Amino acid sequence: xxxAPYNEMIASSGVERGHYxxxxxxxxxxxxxxxxxxxAEADALFHRVGITFAxxxxxxxxxxxxxxxxxxxxxxxxxxxxxxxxxxxxxxxxNAFIHDIYHDQAILKSGIIPxxxxxxxxxxxxxxxxxxxxxxxxxxxxxxxxxRDDTGEFRVLEDNLRVPSGVSYMxxxxxxxxxxxxxLFSSHRIAPVDHYPDVLxxxxxxxxxxxxxxxxxxxxTPGANNSAYFEHAFLAQQMGVELVxxxxxxxxxxxxxxxxxxxxxxxxxxYRRIDDDFLDPLxxxxxxxxGVPGLLTAYRAGRITIAxxxxxxxxxxxxIYPFVPEMIRFYLGQAPIIANVHTWQLRRPEDLDYVLAxxxxxxxxxVHGAGGYGMLIGPAASKEEIAAFRRQIIxxxxxxxxxxxxxxxxxxxxxxxxxxxxxxxxxxxxLSGRAD
Amino acid sequence: xxxxTADHLYWMSRYIERAExxxxxxxxxxxxxxxxxxxxxxxxxxxxxxxxxxxxxxxxEKREKITPRxxxxxxxxxxxxxGSILNCLxxxxxxxxxxxxxxxSELWETLNATWLDARAMTARRSSATDTGQFVEWVKExxxxxxxxxxxxxxxxxxxxxxxxxxxxxxxxxxxxxxxxHQEDLMPGADAEAVPDPFEWSVLLRSLSAFEVYRKxxxxxxxxxxxxxxxxxRDDMPRSLLRCTKEVYSNLQSVANHQSxxxxxxxxxxxxxLHFGRMEDLTSRGVPAFLEEFLNRLADLGDRIATxxxxxxxx
Numbered sequence: 074x075x076x077a078p079y080n081e082m083i084a085s086s087g088v089e090r091g092h093y094x095x096x097x098x099x100x101x102x103x104x105x106x107x108x109x110x111x112x113a114e115a116d117a118l119f120h121r122v123g124i125t126f127a128x129x130x131x132x133x134x135x136x137x138x139x140x141x142x143x144x145x146x147x148x149x150x151x152x153x154x155x156x157x158x159x160x161x162x163x164x165x166x167x168n169a170f171i172h173d174i175y176h177d178q179a180i181l182k183s184g185i186i187p188x189x190x191x192x193x194x195x196x197x198x199x200x201x202x203x204x205x206x207x208x209x210x211x212x213x214x215x216x217x218x219x220x221r222d223d224t225g226e227f228r229v230l231e232d233n234l235r236v237p238s239g240v241s242y243m244x245x246x247x248x249x250x251x252x253x254x255x256x257l258f259s260s261h262r263i264a265p266v267d268h269y270p271d272v273l274x275x276x277x278x279x280x281x282x283x284x285x286x287x288x289x290x291x292x293x294t295p296g297a298n299n300s301a302y303f304e305h306a307f308l309a310q311q312m313g314v315e316l317v318x319x320x321x322x323x324x325x326x327x328x329x330x331x332x333x334x335x336x337x338x339x340x341x342x343x344y345r346r347i348d349d350d351f352l353d354p355l356x357x358x359x360x361x362x363x364g365v366p367g368l369l370t371a372y373r374a375g376r377i378t379i380a381x382x383x384x385x386x387x388x389x390x391x392x393i394y395p396f397v398p399e400m401i402r403f404y405l406g407q408a409p410i411i412a413n414v415h416t417w418q419l420r421r422p423e424d425l426d427y428v429l430a431x432x433x434x435x436x437x438x439x440v441h442g443a444g445g446y447g448m449l450i451g452p453a454a455s456k457e458e459i460a461a462f463r464r465q466i467i468x469x470x471x472x473x474x475x476x477x478x479x480x481x482x483x484x485x486x487x488x489x490x491x492x493x494x495x496x497x498x499x500x501x502x503x504l505s506g507r508a509d
Numbered sequence: 510x511x512x513x514t515a516d517h518l519y520w521m522s523r524y525i526e527r528a529e530x531x532x533x534x535x536x537x538x539x540x541x542x543x544x545x546x547x548x549x550x551x552x553x554x555x556x557x558x559x560x561x562x563x564x565x566x567x568x569x570e571k572r573e574k575i576t577p578r579x580x581x582x583x584x585x586x587x588x589x590x591x592g593s594i595l596n597c598l599x600x601x602x603x604x605x606x607x608x609x610x611x612x613x614s615e616l617w618e619t620l621n622a623t624w625l626d627a628r629a630m631t632a633r634r635s636s637a638t639d640t641g642q643f644v645e646w647v648k649e650x651x652x653x654x655x656x657x658x659x660x661x662x663x664x665x666x667x668x669x670x671x672x673x674x675x676x677x678x679x680x681x682x683x684x685x686x687x688x689x690h691q692e693d694l695m696p697g698a699d700a701e702a703v704p705d706p707f708e709w710s711v712l713l714r715s716l717s718a719f720e721v722y723r724k725x726x727x728x729x730x731x732x733x734x735x736x737x738x739x740x741x742r743d744d745m746p747r748s749l750l751r752c753t754k755e756v757y758s759n760l761q762s763v764a765n766h767q768s769x770x771x772x773x774x775x776x777x778x779x780x781x782l783h784f785g786r787m788e789d790l791t792s793r794g795v796p797a798f799l800e801e802f803l804n805r806l807a808d809l810g811d812r813i814a815t816x817x818x819x820x821x822x823x
Binding site: 120121122123296297306307309310315316317318320321331332333334335336 | 514611617621622
């Protein structure tokens with residue numbers, strides 16, 4: 074708990090870590106005024122290019138710039154290689170898990186995961202039971218959040234298997250760094266990221282319905298008012314595919330078409346950036362204006378690929394998260410390469426006892442909650458809040474998990490007052506396709 | 510291409526063209542307001558212009574008095590009036606943002622920066638001088654947008670729909686501005702008469718046609734000469750003939766299986782101007798001609814929306 078967080082740049086001895094040394098030297102030689110000017114330049118450019126995200130619930134036209142910092146997070150190649158292997162392993166197991174629960178449910182039969190945890194989960198989609206998806210892949214694009222704890226160990230904080238976003242900001246940030254500080258790129262050997270759209274397009278084409286020779290891919294967005302609209306437009310443009318809204322698509326004879334100026338045109342793969350609930354008003358929320366009526370029928374008939382598949386949310390739920398290491402052993406017969414954050418499942422009596430005895434030191438989360446709702450941060454909570462939460466836990470323990478308070482690693486970051494340590498995490502994107 | 514994309518491109522270019530037309534108009538009136546002219550003439554010109562643009566009702570809902578300053582502010586920077594230059598620039602940018610992936614980055618950045626700068630400029634403006642500078646700047650931004658469009662866009666459907674929007678809007682604006690002065694163009698009016706030179710020079714200046722007129726006619730400004738120049742001259746970039754020619758040829762480039770009748774109508778509008786003579790126009794009366802032209806243009810706009818874009822009211 075009270076451990077000092079791991080500093081990404083400077084070791085406890087006070088010396089820069091090896092992979093930061095050259096950057097730190099460079100930074101020390103930059104006049105403050107020049108850095109300030111470069112940061113202003115970045116702001117102006119981001120504004121002009123419109124690399125923004127919309128803020129909900131505020132005056133129309135409220136668009137914020139993406140956060141950008143001129144101090145990069147440097148990962149040495151050996152650390153990344155290990156992460157990469159571990160991430161691939163994890164996502165392979167997650168895909169195997171989703172396929173399994175929508176088919177034979179071997180993992181439930183074996184008793185490794187209690188069946189009701191899965192089948193009674195609101196993210197479990199009975200419509201997907203027995204549906205064959207190309208290559209058996211469900212989470213084509215996964216965003217796995219990785220943190221580093223106080224011992225320097227990487228851990229998975231959560232898996233995002235529905236519509237993870239943020240990749241465009243990484244690409245734009247990299248482009249901005251190259252523009253502002255080209256000298257850093259000649260003095261370091263930096264692995265490129267700008268081929269991501271090509272890889273993504275190939276990945277999406279690889280999972281087209283069987284027999285389609287030249288698959289037509291489209292990106293489905295909720296529209297220009299969505300907070301991640303920039304990313305939707307960016308990825309569509311970079312891949313050279315159409316950016317469509319629900320109103321641009323229709324289903325006829327179980328196939329999906331776009332309305333074009335030259336008449337209907339068939340679509341084979343939809344990279345959707347809309348939640349399951351809104352995809353098809355005939356199958357899910359009837360009030361959805363964002364979806365395409367009949368899409369689920371076309372999907373079940375195998376005439377269209379939806380990426381990510383419908384029903385992936387059951388695998389990134391907080392109640393399923395503690396079982397991912399078990400999944401890796403069960404489906405792949407391997408030991409997990411990246412560990413989870415230790416998690417107590419309060420439906421287990423022994424975990425419940427421990428957590429109730431240590432509430433002030435722990436973080437307790439509601440399993441289906443998101444974005445900080447239904448969450449207790451023990452060290453920051455008052456006695457009354459803890460007491461109230463304790464009552465809720467005792468009433469329905471199965472709705473909660475608990476984790477130790479993490480000291481996330483820090484990296485120096487430009488703040489109002491100058492360079493200061495800030496907590497960071499990492500969201501690598503993991504693509505899964507048929508050629509895999 | 511997606512129908513919705515074509516729709517946004519078409520409206521993007523209509524709005525930027527509309528902003529330019531308004532800026533030209535405001536600019537001409539603003540310059541005139543600096544000359545020792547009768548305020549009455551200026552106000553009457555503003556009044557008939559607002560009627561022709563069909564914004565007089567929106568104006569009356571906000572204000573009773575017509576003064577040059579009030580009207581010009583209304584047309585330029587009014588945040589609540591959806592037809593103000595400021596809001597046209599916003600609409601152009603919003604349409605562009607909805608299809609930013611289909612635009613060249615130069616074009617998107619030009620429209621985005623135009624809106625951001627316009628918002629900042631109008632927030633801090635304080636005097637009438639600023640209005641003059643602002644509309645001057647709007648014209649420059651429109652020129653820049655057009656240059657970027659022509660200089661960077663592929664000559665594919667996107668480009669043609671963008672151009673169709675531009676020229677439909679421009680033809681509509683030129684016809685409306687002529688309508689604002691139609692009393693001098695009534696059938697039987699004296700073709701040699703020289704009425705208030707003030708109003709007609711405002712019109713010519715707002716269409717960048719003042720010097721051209723002098724060069725072509727080498728004489729005093731007469732309404733019928735102006736009308737001929739702005740309706741029938743093929744070499745006038747803002748004339749009705751020129752605009753309909755551009756609409757027709759761009760429309761031919763995007764034809765689809767259901768657009769035959771729309772194309773025919775566009776061709777017909779163009780042909781009537783191409784083969785039309787001033788004598789024929791004056792015998793029927795220029796005002797009647799203009800009214801019919803505006804109706805045909807509106808019909809064409811609706812048909813284009815139905816055949817290619819997102820149908821009006823859908």
